[in-house]
Amino acid sequence: MPALNGLEQEEVTAAPDSNFQRFCAAHGILSVEDFLLHDVYALVALAEREVNSEELKQGINQVLAFIDTQHKPWLNGLELLEDARQNKHLLPTGCQGLDLLLKGGLLEGQLTELVGASSCGKTQICLLAASNVTYKHMSSVVYLDTCNSFSPKRVAYFIGVLNPTLKQVRCGILERIMANILCKSVFDIFELFDTLDQLQTKLRDQARSSDHKVRLLVIDSISSVISPILGGNMAYGILLLEISTHKRRSLMISAGFLLKRIAYEHNLSVLVTNHMVGGNVGSLKPALGESWKGVAHTRLLLSRVNRTNKCSISVLKHPSMARGNSVDFLIPEENF
Incomplete structure (x- = not known):
């Protein structure tokens, strides 16, 4: 901010x-x-x-x-329909299962949340999406890494899968593609707000520059920077002792609405990941609670068979798709 x-x-x-x-x-x-x-x-x-x-x-x-002014204005149904027809397109991620389930890819102008247990493949899908968008669409990707999970070698491998002639890291084309993935480490919600504010300035200026347009914003993972403030993690020191539970939740919702505003105003896709926590009777549920549940336009659940590259992705929430729709798929296996 x-x-x-x-x-x-x-x-x-x-x-x-x-x-x-x-x-x-x-x-x-x-x-x-x-x-x-x-x-x-x-x-x-x-x-x-x-x-x-x-x-x-x-x-x-x-x-x-x-x-x-940071919140979207009121729009009537006709304006929303016209906006959907003219401005919002699907952005293929290169992940076979995800694109198949979403009938083409992530919807531009919207926030998609990918939830799943640890090591289920969320980061792999984020890296694959970043690789595909930079290579096939010649666009820029902003990748906010909140848990030191970004792997440039894995990105280079995915690009090599997309085009086997680019397997050598020394290849100039590969270097130019990799240069279009802008990665930043972000470790708390306050730094996240600052980074998103800087991004908005960049996005306002991009129409006047010759740089590739940013079409995808990835945050892996959003829960890593929000969960500490909800639980009163002492990593934030004395500051959190002075913030009420209501204000902590307000910070979380403000972050969500800011991401949706960036997606809408700049017509890009936002992909965030969220981990799972214990629920009733030993079951797992998405982290961040009920207040966050309604923030994303689309919410998807990812799971995979233990120690394999076989994954399943299903719909938890979608503006035009039934809950429970699912697709099985494979993620490229090397170093998985």
């Missing part, structure tokens, strides 16, 4: 002035993210103690107005 002193670069009618920024800084608020974590009513009460209280309260209202 942007810093308060950077709001003048956003699409807002008026950015908070320097007095308001100094007031916020005095209370540890340096960004919109900090603002969301702060009790707004307490902030207003602090502002009322100041000589320039009216100007400070106006600044608070301006930031709140900016936050409101």
Whole structure:
């Protein structure tokens, strides 16, 4: 999320002035993210103690107005249908099972969530999708790695499967393809917000540049950066002790809506992975709870036969497909 002193670069009618920024800084608020974590009513009460209280309260209202603009506007059914017809296309991932199940690939402009137990192949599908999009579509991929699982050697292998003539890493074509996968390690939700803010700036500028268009955003895994704030993981130190459960969930939902906004406004596909946790009677269920359940447009469950490359993928949620539809498939076996 942007810093308060950077709001003048956003699409807002008026950015908070320097007095308001100094007031916020005095209370540890340096960004919109900090603002969301702060009790707004307490902030207003602090502002009322100041000589320039009216100007400070106006600044608070301006930031709140900016936050409101981050959500999609109301659209009627005709506008949604026209948008679907003209702007949203399927993005093939190169994963036979996934593309077959989704009748062509990931829908651009939407968020797809892939859930599954540890070592079921979620990362492999993400790497295969990144390989396919950069090679076959000559587009860029942004890959946010939250658990050190990105493997450039595996990507090179997948590209070699797509075109056996490119198996040598020294090949100039392969190097250019690999250069179009922009990978960044992200280890907490606050860094995720900062990274997504930087990405939005890049996406706004890409139409004016000669760079390949970003068509796919991968986050592997979204649960690795969100679960710690929901469970009060002390890895965040004293900060989480001051954040209520409600605000932690608000951070999670804000991250989800931001991803959907990026997908919609820039017409790209967003693919995130989520791990499984224990449910009732020893069963497994997707992590992040009921609040996250409705965020993704499409939710898919991945499983695989132990110690093989045989996988199954099924629909948990889809805007136009029945729950339970499934496909069995194989992932290329080398180093799997």
